[in-house]
Amino acid sequence: MLLFKPSLLTLALVAAGASISAYAADDVNTTETAEENIEVIQVTGIRRSLQEAQAVKMTSSSVVEAISAEDIGKLPDVSIAESLARLPGIAAQRLDGRANVVSIRGLGPDFSLATLNGREQASINDNRGVEFDQYPSELLNSVVVYKTPDAALMTQAIAGTVDMQTISPLKHGEQTFVVNLRGETNSLGALNAGSTDKGYRGSISYIDQFADDTIGIALGYSRMQSPNQEERWQAWGYPEDANGDAILGGAKPYVRSSELERDGVMAVIEFQPNEQFRSVVDVFYTKFYDEQILRGIEIPGQWGGGWANSGSTSTTVENGLVTEGSFQDAMVLVRNDINTRDADSISVGWNNNYIIDDNWEIEADLAMSKVKRTDIGIETYAGTGRGNGVGAVEPNLGFKYTGDGRYLFDPSLDYADPELIKLGGAFSWGPSIDGNMQDGFINKPEIEDELATLRLSTTYNFDEGFMRSVEFGVNYTNREKNKVDNGEYLTLKGYEIGSGDNYMLTVPDEYLQNPTSLAFFGMGDMLSYNALALYNAGIYNSLDASTVQPERSTNTWQVEEKVSTLYVKADFETEIGDMPLTGNFGVQAVQTNQSSNGKAVENVNGTLEVVDSYGEDDYLEWLPSMNIALGLTDSQRIVLSAARTMSRARMDKMNASASFNYDPNGAGGIYYSGSSGNPTLRPWMANQVDLSYENYFSDQGYFAIAAYYKKLENPVYNETIFLDFEDVIPGVEPGKGQGSFEVPVNGDGGHIAGIEASLSVDFGYFADALEGFGTILNGSYNDSEVRETADRDPIALAGLSDKTFNATIYYENSGFEARVSSRYRSDFLGEVTAISLSRVNVNVQGETVVDAQLGYDFTESGIDALYGLSVVFQVNNLTDEPFITYTGDDARHVRDYQNYGRNFMLGANYKF
Structure with a gap:
């Protein structure tokens, strides 16, 4: 029995395995004879991808969303995260101009899981959230987002699960060879000397079948090899001046030029000698290298009074x-920095x-996912003199x-003059052994x-009856994550630590580069040099930061999890009157x-030492689930x-490390x-209910509206306690041991609720004259209230946007293809x-990102000579939308204003 009666085209797409991983999806074994009733299905491009995605949604007992590639190696967007952000209730956050993490139903990356072919993935960041730009979209066939779980889904999460899927070569059913090549450029140009605004991306895919299929x-x-440019305004904060008005505390604006190199390899070997046995081995490998050149001028403002300036004058105050x-x-x-990430x-x-x-049938699945990442962030300083109050000054630096x-700003000095701006620490930011040693x-x-x-x-x-099947099994997962946090102070070799002299070094000519323009915040040109080459030339001495800052060692930790899951799931189907009822429970x-394992600073026999630290816990959770789908008509459920x-x-x-700081x-x-x-720490928990109405009025058209409610428990937050450090630290002066200590704990809870609606329409359904035109619209509204404890005010959930809206308008006919897509999300956390490459939560201003694409398929x-060739032209960030974060509740208190410009791509795809 089918849930309701989809068309033969839909059945054929499902029977062919469209967008469905055989070991990652559910409820897709539909009538095998449907494929025999169809000889040829001539659907391509955007419309085929929409039909395949719709087929997944309408045949699943759970609430899901899906994306399908338009052809081999052609997912709809440049990145997976951008494609996901066009789905109902899903939003993306940009990093360095790229969409790399997503929020599902208002819940950030901490509340969702990413899988590949149904298997949880290791992550390159400090947490669990997968950064999707690690996965080349050209090597993926489809993506399915599970908004509601069933008992056989091993990677359940409160927000949902994103399953990326590779192709099944046997279900593909024909020999195929595809080549993609695209060139790209950025509208900002090459902002830094030594960088480029030109790049490319290419892929090769080969699919075949042997031994009688x-x-x-x-x-x-x-x-x-993708370039990225950015003009970034970054503020320290906004303290009050003598009159009680908010004033710029300081700023660190800069221009960034980066080049991301990513290589990806995908291999799938499928063996099915008969109808009873199927074995699949899949491998997915990526190498990710990102190098960033950052140049800018750090300007202490109100917080620099007394050491970087003699005070401020306010000319105009507004609200x-x-x-x-x-x-x-x-x-x-003056800073010339280099950041690299190798993963x-x-x-x-x-x-x-x-x-x-x-x-009876049995299944065994064995998998491994492994990630290794190394970041290097090199900061190099220059100025007019060493240390606070030494060197040339701006008599009146206007802002x-x-x-x-x-x-x-309105400067008077020439910051591109190598005789004025020399290598050396312009401020006394060094460690306690010598505050002027940090260069x-x-x-x-x-x-x-x-x-x-x-x-x-x-x-x-x-064989018969209400129950269709029962599945039971066991899943074992062993995960280990390690972080080693190393840091080094750099000091010019010509400076003697503790001497207090004013040693500065003129940049050698061979390392000088063309000045960098900082006109976007008024500072003119700045001195530029090859910071990495200078460092490699050995002009600096280095000092291990952990030798003068014991707390540095405590940023190193290891966390291990061993998870055993027993599960049972029952699928059923019956009828209520003439309406089919199917689903599962388990x-x-x-x-x-x-x-x-971690490190902690402790008092050992009257001496501070960094010692090993360890902690553990175990617990059992029961996770029941139920999904019921009622077919109201042949096309509604x-x-x-x-x-x-x-x-x-x-x-x-969850790390076992502990540290402290002292403020004299x-x-x-x-x-x-x-x-x-x-x-x-225990997990966040949620009891959730989802209700969805879906109307599939054509093979490429549907309307859906869904509401959900999640009752949240055990929220994780940082609790501050006050204690006397006299018992912890030797030599504390009596009466001066008062201190605060911050530790993450589990709290009370709250809720998140929302509603989302989506509409996909092929206008050719209404009139032949509109054949090829269509639109995809969806939006969502979320609301939450979460309290750390019952007597505290509600807190903001990371990743929660109250409102999201996506719109795509497309035309596809006779080989021509055009589309414009827009995605909007309101403010969110x-x-x-942040400093030392750490991660912090900040308020992000709402944004609308628009992309456009034109293409033609010469097939x-x-x-005949051009059969299989298609060309495409894309513009990403068409309206040059900035990424803006701010502090507090006043949106004028901008922390970051990041301008990425527009990215242009021109490419070709050849399939034969």
Whole structure:
């Protein structure tokens, strides 16, 4: 029995495996004879991808969304995250101009999981969230987002699960060879000397079948060398001046030029000697290297009074914000920095399915996912003199608010003059042994994440009756994540530590480069040099930061999780009157053992030492789930889902490390402060209900509206406690041991609720004259209230946008293809990079990002020599939308204003 009666085209797409992984999706074994009734299906491009995605949605018992490639190696967007952001209830956050993480139903990356062919993936960041730009879209066939779970889905999460799927070569059913090549450029040009605004991306895919179609292979290789440019205004903050008005505390604006190199390899080997047995091995490997050149001028403002300037003057104040003024006798710091990220990831899976007889089948799945990442962040400093108050000054450095959150300055010095601006620390930012020794700094964090899984399951199919099948099995996962955080102070070799002299070094001519323009914030040109070459030339001495800052060692940790899951799921089908009712119900028993090794600063026999630290915990959670789909008519249905789900705590908060800092001034009576992780953190939990109405009025048209409610438990937040450090630290002066200590803990909870609607229309359904025109519209509204404890005010959930809206208008006919897509999300709490490459949450301003694409498929031209060739032209960020973050509740208090410009791509695809 079918849920309702989709067309023969839909059945054919499902029977052919469109957008469905045989071991990652559910409810897709539809009538095999449907394929025999159709000889040829002539659907291509956008419309085919929409039909395949719709086929997945309408045949699933759960609430899902899907994306299907328009052809081999051609997912609809440049990145997976951008494609996901066009789905109902899903939004993306940009990083360095690229969409790389997503929020599902208002919940950020911490609350969702990403899988490849149904298997959880290791992550290159400090947490669990997968950065999707790690995965070349050209090597993926489809993506399915599970918004509601069932008991057989091992990677449940409160927000949902994103499953990326490679192609099945046997289901593809024909020999195919595809080549893609695209060139790209950025509208901002090459902002830094030594950078480029030109790049390319290309891929090769080969699919074939052998031995009477019992063996299939799919091979793919992708390479990308993508430039990215950025003008970034970045503020330190907005303290109050003497009059109580908010004023610029300081700024670190710069221009960034980066080049991302990514190589990807995909291989699938499928063996199916008969109808009973199927075995698939798949491998997915990526190598990711990103090099960024950053040049800018750091300007201490109000917070620099007394050491970087002699005070501020306010000329204009608007609604409590100083919008125009100046800093007297101001000094600045010229920075030439280099950031690199080198990451390798590999995922290997082996799936075996054997049908014993008409009733029994068994499945075994073994997989491994591993990631290694090394970041290097090199800061190099230059100025007019060494240390606070030494060197040439700006008598009157004027500033003026631009109205969009940025400021323009009015300098009098020439910051591109190599005789004026020399290498050396312009401010006394160094460690306690010598505050003037810091001429630069290096951050070198390393991450390793390894995840191994084994799943064994058995399914019994009933011959008749209400129950269709029962599946039960066990899944075991072992995950270990390690972080090593190294840091080094850099000091010019000509400076003697502790001497107090004013040694500065003129940049050698061979390292000088063309000056960099900082006109976008009014500072003119700045001195530019090859910072990496200077460092490699050995002009600096380095000092391990952990030798003078014990807390540096405590940023190193290891977290391990061993998870055993027993599950049972029953599928059923029946009728209520003439309406088919199908679905499933089941339960998971999830046993977790978690542990962490770290470092802690402790008092050992009257001496401070960094010692090993360890913590562990174990717990059992029961996760029941139910999905029911009622077919109202041949094309309409209602889906009701209820489940208990969980999202594990961030791994960087589960570490066993602890550290402290000392403030000799005792601001607010607090001399000491400390922090630690918490290896006993429990997961966020949620009891959730989803209700969805879906109307599939054509093969390429549907309307859906869904509402959901999630009752949240165990929110993780940072709790601050106050204690006396006299018992912890030797030599504390009596009466000055008061301190605060911050530790992540589980709190009370709250809820998140929302509604989302989507509409996909092929206008040719209404009139032949409109054949080829269509639109896809969707929007969502979310609301939440989460409290750390019952007596506290609600907190903002990371990733929660109250409103999202997506619109695509397209035309596809006779080989021509055109589309314009727009995605909007309102303000939200996002995660960005902070000092020492750490990650912090900040308010992100709402944005609307518009992309456009034009193409032509010469297969439709009738020219035999061009058969299989198609061309495409794309513009990303068509309206040049900036990425803006701000502090507090005042959107004028901009922290970051990032301008990425427009990216243009021109390419060709050849398939034969």
